[in-house]
Amino acid sequence: MKQKRACIYPKDIQRITGRSERYGRKLLNDIKNFFDKEPYQFITIREFAEYSGIDEEIINKYLID
Template sequence: MSNIKRLCIYPKDIMRITGRSERYGRKLLNDIKDHFGKKSYQFITAEEFSEYSGIKKETVMQYLE
């Protein structure tokens, strides 16, 4: 089971990936939710973050280990 990685992106993950603040991460998550038409309580996946940001999914997944 050690090969299982998270699928959801949180503000702290965005903070680690971009080097920006946690507040920026929260704002970016809300922007991504608006872009994909999601409700405020729904999660953003690594794939959606990758598509929105233009960062390869493999790179994003490295930060979720």
């Protein structure tokens, strides 16, 4: 079985939303603030799904390993 990534990056957000990579970086910072995370901590796919309202299965289709 192929292992999927656990965290999401700005480029992934760009693919999912069709917005710029800069928007992806800003959104990740907004999510970190929402979940009260430190700047060095990662955002998981589950956290992104919860924040954005997009189903995890749809997000996983856009992820490239």
